[in-house]
Amino acid sequence: MKLTKTLLATSALTVAAGAAFADAHMASDMTLVSWGGAYQASQTKAYSEPYMAANSGVNIVWDESSAEAVAKLRAMNESGNITWDLVDVEAADAIRLCDEGLAMEIDHDAMLAAGNDGSTASEDFGDSIISDCFIPQIVFSTTVGYRADMVGDNAPDSICAIFDTETYPGKRALNKRPLANMEWALLCDGVAKDDIYDVLATPEGQDQAFAKLDTIKNDVIWWSAAAETPQLLADGEIVMGSTYNGRLFSAIAEQGQPIGMLWDAQMLDFDGWVIPAGLPEDRLARVLDFVSYATDTQRLADQAAYISYGPARASSAPLVGNHAELGIPMAPHMPTDPNNSKNVFVTQYDFWADYRDDLDAKFQAWLAQ
C-alpha cells in the first residue's frame, strides 16, 4: 500500500516535472485584449477559464482596450515595447493592422486546430479568414432594433424603415461611422444590392449616400458604443436604432424589453484575434498554444452559450447548444441561421480597407456640419 502510494507520488512528480520542462519555453503570463462587457465575459468563460484550469501556473490578464487597439498597437510598435499578447479586433481593424505590419501573419493550417469533422483549419474557417493576420472567432451582424410598442401594428420589415420618417416618426440611433450607414443609404436610395460597393467607390456615389443620410440627419442620435442603442430603446428615446445583434438579443431575451429586431439587410461582420507583430519567442509560444485551444471547434461552440454571436468555424455550428442561463436554444438567434439570413449584406472588406480613410474623413466632416 505504502509502496503504491510512493510510486504514485513519484510518477505524479515526474509528470509534473515533465510538464514544467515542456512549458519552460512558454511564458506563463499573458495579456489578452477585448471589448469588456458580456462579450468579454463569454470569452472568459468559454476560453480562458478552461485554459487556465488545464494549464496550472498560467496567468491571464484581460485589458478592455479593443476599441483603441489600432492606436495603442501603433504606439507600442513605435516605442518598441509590446505589452499585449493577443488582441480581439473587428475584421476591418485586423486588415488595417496587417496592412501596416503591426499584426503577425498567421499560417492558419499550421497554427490552429483542425476541425473536428476532419477539415483543415482554413477550410473550416472558410471565408471568415479575411486577412492573413486574422484568426476568426465569431460572426456578428449590425442590424436594427425597434420599439415594438411604438410602431403599433405596422412593424417594419425592411431596412429602409430607417429612412421612412413619415411611417415611423421619432429619433433613430445610428453608428457614428460610415460602415453600414453608407450601404443602407444607397440600398434605400434604389441602388441594386450587387452594385452598392461599385457605386460607393465613386465620389458621385458617396454624395448620393450622404444626400440620402441628409434626409434623416436631424432625426439621428449617433452612437459610438453599441450599448447605447438598447439603452435608448429601453428609455423610449428612439423608435429604432442600429446595433450588434447580440446586444438586441440580450435586451429582448434576457431583459424582456418590448423590442423587436429586423434581420433584413443585416451587415455580417467578423470579429477575431490578431497577434501583435514582434512578440518575444516565449510569449509567442504561449499565445499560439492558447489561440489554438481557444479557437478549436468545441471552444467556439461553447462561447455561443453565453452570447448570440455565431461561431466562425463551420464545424462548430452543429455543436451550438442552449443559452447557459435561460436554457433556450441559441441557434435561431444566430445571424447565420437560415431564417435570419434571407437578405444578408456581407461587409466587403477589400472595399473598406481601401476606402476607410477616405470615407471616414468625409463622414466625420459631414457629421460636424
Next chain:
Amino acid sequence: MTDATTDAGKLTTADGQSLKKSLHKALRRQKVRALMLIAPLLLFILLSFIAPIFDMLLRSVENDIVPDTIPRTIVALEDWDATSDEAPGEDVFAAFYTDFAIAEEYKSHTRLGSRLNYELTGISSLFRSTGRKVVKFETESYTEQFTAADAAYADPAHWAAWMADDAVRAALPQTADAYDAWSKIVVDLNNDVPSEEVPADFVYTGLYNDLMDGSSVASMPSVDVTAWEPVSLREQFIDANDGWADPAVWSTIKTYGGDYTSGYFLNSVDMQLSGEGVTQRPEDERIYITLFVRTIILSIVITGSCILLGYPIAFLLANLPLRSANVLMILVLLPFWTSLLVRTSAWKVLLQNQGVINDILVWLHIIADDNRLELINNATGTIIAMTHILLPFMILPLYSVMKTISPSYVRAAKSMGANDWTAFWRVYFPNSVPGIGAGSILVFILSIGYYITPELVGGTKGVFISNRIAYHISSSLNWGLAAALGSILLILVLALYWLYDRIVGIDNVKLGG
C-alpha cells in the same frame, strides 16, 4: 563643527580653510540636498509630462514618413512643375517604382497612403490598391530576359560579387542603390543572406535603366538591352489605378515631400497647401474653425452661468452662521466627490426626451406631450451638464475670497447712509472680484479642454475641439493633426491668460486668503 578663528586678518576655519570658501561649501551642500529632495518629482515631471508633451507637439510638424518612404521619388519630382496639368514622366515613375516596391515589402506604403490622404482624400485607396498590384508589374520581363541572356544574372553569388566592386557600383548607380535596398530587406525581414538569394524585379529594372542610360561594365556579361521591348512604368502604374494619371496626386506628393510640414497646422484652420500655395479647403471639409469658435463660445457661456449660479451660493456660504454654512458646504462638495461619469449619466436621465425634466413639464401642462424640449444631444445639454460639473471650481475660490471680506466694511458703508444694494454693489462686490477672476480662469480653462461630458451629452452640435483631438488620436490615427489642434488649443489658452493679465491683472486673482 568648524570654529572660525582669526589669523592674520583673514577669517579661517579650524582646518585652515578660508571662512568664505567653507561657507560657500556648506551652502552648496545645502542646495544640492534641496535639489536632491525635489529631484524625484522634477525628474518625474520631466519624463512623464514635459517630454511626452513636447514629443507630441513635435508631431504636428513632423513629416519624415514621406521622404523616408519614397526618397528617390522626391528627388526625381524636383524637376516637375507642381502646377502642370499632366502627371510626371517616365523617370519619376521609374524612381517611384523602386520606392514603392521597397515600401511594399516593409508595408510602409499603406502608412504613407494614410498620411497623404489627410491632404487629398482618395490617396489612401490609391496606395493600398496599387500595393497589391506592384508585385505583378510587367517589369518581370526584364528579369526574365537578363537571366535568359546569361545565367550569371540569375546567380546570387555573381550579384554579390558585382555589387561589392566599387567600379561597378560607380558605373551602375541605380542598380547599386536598388540592390542595397533589396539586401537590407532580405536581411531585415527574411533573415536571409543576400548572396544566396536572387534579387527582386526592381533590381533588374534598375540595371535595365542604367544600361539604357549608356553605362557598361566589362566585368558583367554584356547584354544588348536596346533591342528589348521597353516596359513603361508610367503605364503600369496608370493601368493599376488611373489615379496615378491625376496631377493633383503628384502635386500633393511633391508639396508634402519635406521633412517638416505646415500641413497639419493649415488643416487645423481649414486651409491646405497645394501646388498653387495656401488655399481654403473645400466647403464640405471645413470644420475646425467652427469647432474652435464653438468651443470658445460655449466655454464663455458655461463660465457665465457658473458665475450667476455660484455667486449667490458662495455669498450664502460666507455669510451664514457656521453650522448651516457647513451643511451647505457639504452639499457643494458632495457632487465634487462623485465620479464625473456618474454625474454625466445622471444628467442624461434627467435631460432626455422621455426624461425626468420633460416628464414633469408635461405633467404640469407647461409643454405638450408631442412637443417635448430637446435638452440633450445638442449644445444645451453640454452647457447644462458642464455648468453643474464645473460649479464647485467657481464656488470654492469665490467662497475663500468672500470669507476674508470683513463684515465691518459693509457695516461701515451702511452707517454712512448706504442702502443694502449700494453697500453690496459699491463695497462688497468690488472686494469679491478677485474671486470671480480666479473662478472664471479655472472654469474657462477646464471647460475649453473638456472631453467626456460633451462626448456623452453633446450629440454633434455640442461637441468641442477636444472631441476631435480624441477622435484623431484613437480612431483616425491622424496624430499630426491631433498634435496641431492641441498646440493651437494650448496657445489659445496662453493667449487668453495673457489677455486676462493685461485687462484684469493676475495680481487681482486670489484663490484664498
